[in-house]
Amino acid sequence: MKKLTLSGTTTRSEIYIGRGLLAEVSARCLEVFSPSRVHIVTDSTVAPLYLEQVQAQFDLPTSVTIIPAGEEHKRLSTVEQIYHDLLAAGMTRKDLIIALGGGVTGDITGFAAATFLRGVSLCQIPTTLLAQVDSSVGGKTGVDLPEGKNLVGAFYQPRLVLIDPDVLNTLPESILIDGMAEVIKYGYIADASILELIANYRTHLEEIIYACVKIKCDVVSQDEHDTGLRMILNFGHTIGHAAEKLGGYTDLTHGQAVAVGMVAAMQLSNAMGAPSDLLPALMEHLKQVGLPMELTYDREQIFHTLLSDKKKFGGTVNFILVRTPGTAEIVPIDMQTLHQFILKL
Ligand code: NAD
Numbered sequence: 001m002k003k004l005t006l007s008g009t010t011t012r013s014e015i016y017i018g019r020g021l022l023a024e025v026s027a028r029c030l031e032v033f034s035p036s037r038v039h040i041v042t043d044s045t046v047a048p049l050y051l052e053q054v055q056a057q058f059d060l061p062t063s064v065t066i067i068p069a070g071e072e073h074k075r076l077s078t079v080e081q082i083y084h085d086l087l088a089a090g091m092t093r094k095d096l097i098i099a100l101g102g103g104v105t106g107d108i109t110g111f112a113a114a115t116f117l118r119g120v121s122l123c124q125i126p127t128t129l130l131a132q133v134d135s136s137v138g139g140k141t142g143v144d145l146p147e148g149k150n151l152v153g154a155f156y157q158p159r160l161v162l163i164d165p166d167v168l169n170t171l172p173e174s175i176l177i178d179g180m181a182e183v184i185k186y187g188y189i190a191d192a193s194i195l196e197l198i199a200n201y202r203t204h205l206e207e208i209i210y211a212c213v214k215i216k217c218d219v220v221s222q223d224e225h226d227t228g229l230r231m232i233l234n235f236g237h238t239i240g241h242a243a244e245k246l247g248g249y250t251d252l253t254h255g256q257a258v259a260v261g262m263v264a265a266m267q268l269s270n271a272m273g274a275p276s277d278l279l280p281a282l283m284e285h286l287k288q289v290g291l292p293m294e295l296t297y298d299r300e301q302i303f304h305t306l307l308s309d310k311k312k313f314g315g316t317v318n319f320i321l322v323r324t325p326g327t328a329e330i331v332p333i334d335m336q337t338l339h340q341f342i343l344k345l
């Protein structure tokens with residue numbers, strides 16, 4: 001069992017990573033919280049797999065919300081349903097909410113926990129690779145609006161995150177691969193030793209998760225509210241988000257979009273002085289896990305979609321570049337330069 005701590009400006013998260021941790025949920029929770037009741041939120045795919053095992057451990061009254069699986073349910077009406085269930089269960093501010101599931105469940109539940117009665121304690125139990133290496137750690141919570149993804153939300157740190165790599169055994173291959181895009185991202189932006197594990201990633205999952213979460217903790221501890229350093233976690237996401245949006249969030253998964261976005265960001269890094277062997281190295285890593293590399297959308301459309309992205313500010317976009325594996329730079333790029341670059345991709 002390994003432990004990491006995220007120390008934000010006013011918050012602290014304890015993160016445990018270890019195989020078999022799902023059997024210790026109640027014990028770990030009661031070390032950190034003193035609730036009278038526990039409410040578990042999970043989704044319709046994860047519930048039949050893991051809900052009973054978690055719920056049965058508590059000697060306290062427990063209640064459950066099972067949300068329908070899928071990004072299309074990451075919306076305010078789902079949060080409202082959770083509020084009704086929390087009230088019906090008699091949950092108070094002293095009680096505990098557990099998010100058991102992937103990033104969708106984690107983001108929705110985190111937002112419900114942040115806002116119900118102005119904040120109830122939260123434990124995240126992530127069950128996808130993406131949620132284990134990224135979304136369960138760092139306190140970004142929220143839901144989508146018809147106008148776009150993650151437009152409503154709050155920073156709200158879970159005081160406890162329990163990561164059990166064994167739950168990934170039931171994850172469909174394509175969803176595991178999707179999470180590998182974020183893993184490769186961490187390798188390029190912060191710790192090149194992760195890249196040595198990519199070719200045989202299935203046998204190194206626990207080590208990989210620890211290395212990624214360590215980076216996330218270090219970064220978020222320094223910039224909890226995403227005003228500077230935390231932006232490095234967006235390597236590949238600027239063009240990736242534009243491609244994801246252009247594909248109507250169905251043509252490309254998030255991981256696939258980040259993969260093609262990282263290739264574009266590496267091309268930009270090359271144009272700004274990165275050694276020329278970095279791009280083929282990144283492409284080889286993406287190939288090893290089965291992620292795409294080619295941006296298939298019209299370049300003008302990519303640029304115009306990117307312009308409406310929430311990360312644009314003023315006349316420049318903060319782009320994340322990698323000129324040395326394991327080191328990211330935040331480089332403001334003016335719109336005209338970016339437009340010319342995207343047209344040449
Ligand atoms: P997801 O939660 O939809 O999970 C993918 C699918 O896997 C779902 O159908 C789910 O039911 C199923 N599943 C989950 N765990 C399983 C398991 N162990 N076995 C079998 N099936 C399982 O998607 P995701 O990829 O985990 O997360 C994507 C979401 O995360 C997006 O909404 C994205 O915006 C968000 N996100 C948030 C942050 C953050 O910092 N908060 C960071 C990155 C992504």
Ligand code: GLY
Nearest residue numbers: 134138140230233
């Ligand atoms: N997933 C990016 C972040 O947490 O900032």
